[in-house]
Amino acid sequence: xxxxxxxxxxxxxxxxxxxxxxxxxxxxxxxxxxxxxxxxxxxxxxxxxxxxxxxxxxxxxxxxxxxxxxxxxxxxxxxxxxxxxxxxxxxxxxxxxxxxxxxxxxxxxxxxxxxxxxxxxxxxxxxxxxxxxxxxxxxxxxxxxxxx
Amino acid sequence: xxxxxxxxxxxxxxxxxxxxxxxxxxxxxxxxxxxxxxxxxxxxxxxxxxxxxxxxxxxxxxxxxxxxxxxxxxxxxxxxxxxxxxxxxxxxxxxxxxxxxxxxxxxxxxxxxxxxxxxxxxxxxxxxxxxxxxxxxxxxxxxxxxxxxxxxxxxxxxxxxxxxxxxxxxxxxxxxxxxxxxxxxxxxxxxxxxxxxxxxxxxxxxxxxxxxxxxxxxxxxxxxxxxxxxxxxxxxxxxxxxxxxxxxxxxxxxxxxxxxxxxxxxxxxxxxxxxxxxxxxxxxxxxxxxxxxxxxxxxxxxxxxxxxxxxxxxxxxxxxxxxxxxxxxxxxxxxxxxxxxxxxxxxxxxxxxxxxxxxxxxxxxxxxxxxxxxxxxxxxxxxxxxxxxxxxxxxxxxxxxxxxxxxxxxxxxxxxxxxxxxxxxxxxxxxxxxxxxxxxxxxxxxxxxxxxxxxxxxxxxxxxxxxxxxxxxxxxxxxxxxxxxxxxxxxxxxxxxxxxxxxxxxxxxxxxxxxxxxxxxxxxxxxxxxxxxxxxxxxxxxxxxxxxxxxxxxxxxxxxxxxxxxxxxxxxxxxxxxxxxxxxxxxxxxxxxx
Numbered sequence: 001x002x003x004x005x006x007x008x009x010x011x012x013x014x015x016x017x018x019x020x021x022x023x024x025x026x027x028x029x030x031x032x033x034x035x036x037x038x039x040x041x042x043x044x045x046x047x048x049x050x051x052x053x054x055x056x057x058x059x060x061x062x063x064x065x066x067x068x069x070x071x072x073x074x075x076x077x078x079x080x081x082x083x084x085x086x087x088x089x090x091x092x093x094x095x096x097x098x099x100x101x102x103x104x105x106x107x108x109x110x111x112x113x114x115x116x117x118x119x120x121x122x123x124x125x126x127x128x129x130x131x132x133x134x135x136x137x138x139x140x141x142x143x144x145x146x147x148x
Numbered sequence: 149x150x151x152x153x154x155x156x157x158x159x160x161x162x163x164x165x166x167x168x169x170x171x172x173x174x175x176x177x178x179x180x181x182x183x184x185x186x187x188x189x190x191x192x193x194x195x196x197x198x199x200x201x202x203x204x205x206x207x208x209x210x211x212x213x214x215x216x217x218x219x220x221x222x223x224x225x226x227x228x229x230x231x232x233x234x235x236x237x238x239x240x241x242x243x244x245x246x247x248x249x250x251x252x253x254x255x256x257x258x259x260x261x262x263x264x265x266x267x268x269x270x271x272x273x274x275x276x277x278x279x280x281x282x283x284x285x286x287x288x289x290x291x292x293x294x295x296x297x298x299x300x301x302x303x304x305x306x307x308x309x310x311x312x313x314x315x316x317x318x319x320x321x322x323x324x325x326x327x328x329x330x331x332x333x334x335x336x337x338x339x340x341x342x343x344x345x346x347x348x349x350x351x352x353x354x355x356x357x358x359x360x361x362x363x364x365x366x367x368x369x370x371x372x373x374x375x376x377x378x379x380x381x382x383x384x385x386x387x388x389x390x391x392x393x394x395x396x397x398x399x400x401x402x403x404x405x406x407x408x409x410x411x412x413x414x415x416x417x418x419x420x421x422x423x424x425x426x427x428x429x430x431x432x433x434x435x436x437x438x439x440x441x442x443x444x445x446x447x448x449x450x451x452x453x454x455x456x457x458x459x460x461x462x463x464x465x466x467x468x469x470x471x472x473x474x475x476x477x478x479x480x481x482x483x484x485x486x487x488x489x490x491x492x493x494x495x496x497x498x499x500x501x502x503x504x505x506x507x508x509x510x511x512x513x514x515x516x517x518x519x520x521x522x523x524x525x526x527x528x529x530x531x532x533x534x535x536x537x538x539x540x541x542x543x544x545x546x547x548x549x550x551x552x553x554x555x556x557x558x559x560x561x562x563x564x565x566x567x568x569x570x571x572x573x574x575x576x577x578x579x580x581x582x583x584x585x586x587x588x589x590x591x592x593x594x595x596x597x598x599x600x601x602x603x604x605x606x607x608x609x610x611x612x613x614x615x616x617x618x619x620x621x622x623x624x625x626x627x628x629x630x631x632x633x634x635x636x637x638x639x640x641x642x643x644x645x646x647x648x649x650x651x652x653x654x655x656x657x658x659x660x661x662x663x664x665x666x667x668x669x670x671x672x673x674x675x676x677x678x679x680x681x682x683x684x685x686x687x688x689x690x691x692x693x694x695x696x697x698x699x700x701x702x703x704x705x706x707x708x709x710x711x712x713x714x715x716x717x718x719x720x721x722x723x724x725x726x727x728x729x730x731x732x733x734x735x736x737x738x739x740x741x742x
Contacts, residue, residue, distance in 0.1 A: 033687030069640060072652045076619040077530045087672070088690055093530060138642075141649055143689045144527060147567035147596050148589050148669035 004121055008056045011106075011125050015049035018042075018098060025094075028084045037088060041095055048132060068130035071137040073145075074100050092140045099133035180255030185238040185285045187256050188231055190272030192218070194250035197225035198335035198390040201242035201251055204293075209235035210242060215273050222341045223388035233259070233267035240285050245293050247333060247390040254281035296395025299328040301402055306607040310579055313473045313549075316604065317379070317402075322358070325406035329355035331391060332398050338385035343715065344370045344723040348385060348400055355403050361419045363407035368420055371722050372445040373438050373484045376467055378405025380476050382598060382717040408483075416487045427451035429736050432514040434501050434677075437465020438718045439520030439709030441485060442725030443732075444493040447518075450733050454493045457510070459500035463489075465522045466710070467718060469550045470543060472572050474579075502677025511681075511704070516732045518698075519678070520709035520725060523671035523716065529564065533621030534667070538630035542573035542668025549576050557582050558663025562632055563610075564588075564618050565668035566595035571602060573666045574610045582663070584609070587616040587634055589650045615639065617652045624661045633659050673711045681705060697731020698724055706731055 022042035026035045051059075074096035080086075082094050103126050110122035180186050192215075202210040212227040220226030229242070229251070243251050251271070256278035259267070269276055302318040303309075309316045320328065334349040342348065347366045354363030367374035381401045389397030411419065431447050433440045436458035444454045462468055463485045467476060489495055501507055510517055526541035528534060540557075542565065548555040561577040563570050566588040574584045586605070588595060592614050595602055606612060620633040635657045637650035672690045675682055684701040686693040692700065692712040699706050708724025710716040 032683040037688075069643070070651070071640075071649055076532075076617070076652065078532055078534075080530070089527065089530065089672075138649075142646075144670070145589065146670055147527075147570070148565050 004117065005056065007118065007121055007125075008052055012049055012052045012056070014102065015045050015052060018102075019045035019049065021098070022095075025082050025086070025091075028082075029086050029091075030084050031087070034086060034088055034091060038091060041091070044132075044135075048128070051128070068127055068134055070130065071134065071141060073137040073140050074133070089140075089144050092136055092144065096133055096136045096140060099129050099136060103129040103133060177258075180257050180284070182255060182283045183285050184253075184255035184257065184283070185240050186254045186281075187233075187259065187276065187278045188229075188242075188271040189252050189254050189279055189281065189284070190229060190270075191248075191250040191252075192228060192272040194248050195228060195246075195272065196223060196248050196337065196390055196393070197227035198247050198333060198337055199225070199227065199229075200245045200247055200333045200335060200390070201229050203333070204241045204245045205236075206239070206241070207235040207237055209233070209237075213270060215270060218273075220340070222384075223337060225335075225337055225340075228270050228273055230268060230270045233269075234264075241293075243285060244287050244291065245333075246287070247294065247335070248393045249287065252284060252286050254278040254284040256281050256284070292394075294333065294391065294394070295327075295331045296391065298331075298396040298399050299324045301399070306604075306609070309474060309604075310608055313579065315379075315477050316474050319409050320399075320402055320406045322406075322410075325355050325403060326358070328399050329353075329403055332356075333390065335390055338389055338398075338400060341388040342385045343717075343720040344726065346370045346385075346404075351407060352398070352400070352403055355406055360407055360410040361415075364411045364416070364419055367404060367407060370726065371719070372442055372488055373467075373718060373722050374404055375408040375480050375483045376438070376476060377719055377722070378402070378408050379480065380467070380471055381719050382715070384719075413483045413486065417490060420487075422449055422491055424449050424451045426453065429453065429515045430455070430513065431732055432457065432510040432517045434510070434517065434519045435465060435521040435709070436460075436463035436485070436495055436497075437520055437522050437709060437721060438467060439522075439721035439725040439728075440465070440518065441488050441493075442722040443518045443520065443706075443708070443729045444495075444725075445488045445491070446726050446729035447732060448488070448491045448493050450729070452732075452736075455514075456493060456495040457499045457501050457505060458495055458497050459503075461497050463495055463497070465520075466524075469547045470569060470572070472546060472549060472576055474575070475572070500677075502679075507677050507679055507681070514704075515736050516704045516706065518706045518708065518725070518728045518732065519711070520707070520721060521673065521675075521711060522721075523673050523710045525672045525674050526667065527670040527672055529618060529667050529669060531618055531620055533623075533630075536621050536623070536630050536665075538628070538663065539621060539665045539667060542569040542666050543671065545573045545576055545666055555580060556664075557666070558628070559583060560629075560662045561585070561664045561666060562587055562660065562662045563666040563668055565670070566590065566597055567668065567670065568597045568601055569671070570666075570668035571597040571605045571610075573668050575601075575605050575608055577664075577666070578605075578608050578610060583611075585611045585613060585660075585662075587618060587632075588612065588614050589617050589637060590647070591615060591639060594647055615650055616658075617650060619652070619657070621665060626661075629661050629663055630665055631659055631661050632665055633657060671710075675711070697734065698728035699731050699735065703735070 019042045022038045026038035080090045080093045106122045106126035110119050199212045202212050209232045211230045213230045215228045218226050304316050329352045332352045336349050338348045351363045351366040383401040385400045386397040430453040433456040436456045464481045545555040557577045561582040561584045563574045563586045577584045615637040616634045617637050618634045622631045624631045635652045639648035692707045694707050698708045706728040708728050709721035713720045
């Protein structure tokens with residue numbers, strides 16, 4: 001990945017993979033309403049993909065300086081394997097952990113590159129992923145940890 | 149006649165050319181005294197439209213009217229006082245009684261107009277010249293027409309209550325109930341807030357009149373769990389009680405209990421006189437909790453044959469297995485349930501649908517089904533070490549105690565959570581002799597448990613640690629103990645204006661050893677017994693989303709209670725059951741419901 005375009009294509013492809021992941025999982029799970037929720041996650045990823053496509057056409061990414069709140073909810077939760085018996089708590093954990101992994105990936109890429117323009121782009125993408133993670137963390141905090 | 153007499157009338161005419169002696173406005177802007185009882189001002193934002201001003205006005209000079217742009221909401225009727233100055237005598241009783249202290253009098257007293265209809269206005273809403281007047285009559289701080297302090301209920305001391313499972317709150321004496329009922333202004337704002345829309349002012353009036361039988365009839369119009377709700381209701385009505393604006397709200401819950409406690413169970417049938425004719429139609433109800441049994445009561449009153457399938461050995465659901473007897477004695481819960489059963493409701497205990505009887509059988513043999521199974525599956529913490537044998541759920545502890553078994557929690561217990569189950573698990577653990585620490589992720593004021601529960605748990609010696617996030621559970625040196633690792637949390641504001649959220653501070657971690665860790669962070673539902681029907685019923689976040697009258701996408705299935713509402717309390721379950729009963733009746737009768 002040497003050009004802005006290549007990096008954005010990579011990120012767009014990752015969003016597509018994430019959307020496919022949730023669509024596939026939705027086919028597997030045995031709870032109909034969870035199927036719907038996972039399809040919602042997939043649509044959310046497709047929206048992210050759309051956003052990155054707009055960036056490719058000139059729209060601005062989140063600024064790397066713009067700090068997205070990290071609620072750290074997923075930091076201390078166990079890893080969850082996406083299986084057919086998934087419940088909505090686990091589905092949210094899977095989603096949070098996927099977004100966290102994406103955030104880390106872009107942050108690592110940013111740290112290992114010298115070109116300031118590329119660094120800025122990776123950090124911007126990392127911020128986007130942090131925003132996605134926050135979305136799921138807020139859902140987890142509101143729905144799962146309502147009484148805690 | 150002299151010449152002078154003849155000419156004198158013409159002298160008057162000379163006045164026509166002189167300045168007049170009379171004045172058009174003899175008093176030119178002479179200010180009223182600083183505490184003069186002049187024209188009304190109402191602080192619309194503070195007024196809640198309780199109508200006490202209208203009720204007390206001896207001249208009927210006040211009408212509560214709808215104000216454009218002001219919508220009714222919980223705690224505010226949306227009405228505001230309109231004054232008729234053809235009737236008002238400026239006695240200021242309306243100001244003295246005002247529960248919100250929003251009504252006052254300006255010292256403005258002159259209003260000149262030729263239009264007699266102009267002397268009507270909505271104070272504080274219509275633009276009147278005196279609206280900004282800072283002088284005039286205000287109620288003195290130490291002058292009250294209302295009794296602002298609640299009549300407290302006698303209770304066991306924390307030391308006494310810790311000795312066992314006797315009911316902590318002793319109930320009002322007749323004298324106490326009458327005094328408390330006397331504080332009510334009968335505004336009815338609580339009725340809108342109560343999920344079951346109980347006739348609160350009317351039954352409080354029945355208390356005032358010592359009409360316990362009439363009071364019981366009123367209670368049963370909307371709530372066949374009045375003995376129970378008189379003890380453990382979440383009493384949102386009290387949150388919006390207008391007496392709470394200046395003092396403490398009316399103890400509506402305790403007054404409900406005062407009625408139910410004064411009518412012995414043996415007299416219920418005679419007083420309530422629930423007679424009906426069998427209509428030949430059959431309804432199955434899954435779950436004998438407050439939702440299911442309320443539906444059973446109102447359906448039976450319509451003549452339906454009602455069968456309730458209950459997995460446990462007794463009815464009441466979470467009221468029996470999740471609420472300890474020091475808050476709700478079993479015999480009081482039985483009083484409510486037994487009366488419903490006495491109407492011929494067939495409750496099949498120890499019968500788990502999906503296991504002991506297939507759901508398809510219910511579908512085939514009944515005209516409609518109401519499902520109110522409650523949330524009985526404890527949520528998991530999903531942190532490392534959660535499967536440790538010394539980690540148990542709050543529901544398990546409460547279930548053990550309800551069944552007369554020793555929960556075996558040991559001497560040092562950590563409870564995780566901030567809801568009523570967490571508080572009860574903590575208080576039960578105290579009663580079996582444990583030192584109890586409650587770890588809660590947010591602040592005390594964010595705890596979803598009832599404030600009384602929080603207060604009483606503290607009084608009984610539970611140690612509440614707010615902003616504590618459990619991170620890991622691991623083995624202790626002693627195999628009969630367990631270690632919890634938790635970190636302190638900082639609260640961060642929510643970008644969308646919601647409640648602040650806790651964020652773990654990794655540099656402030658703690659490790660503590662306990663005999664038992666009780667996880668009580670909430671419960672989920674288990675609906676697998678419904679099989680393929682589930683696919684046609686809308687759900688979100690593990691709860692059903694019913695349509696009108698609690699009906700689901702499968703037209704003969706209705707749902708309610710904790711599995712279908714966001715409040716997950718007994719009174720909401722009662723209302724869901726009542727509402728579903730109305731829906732089922734419409735569905736199965738000519739009134740029609742698709």
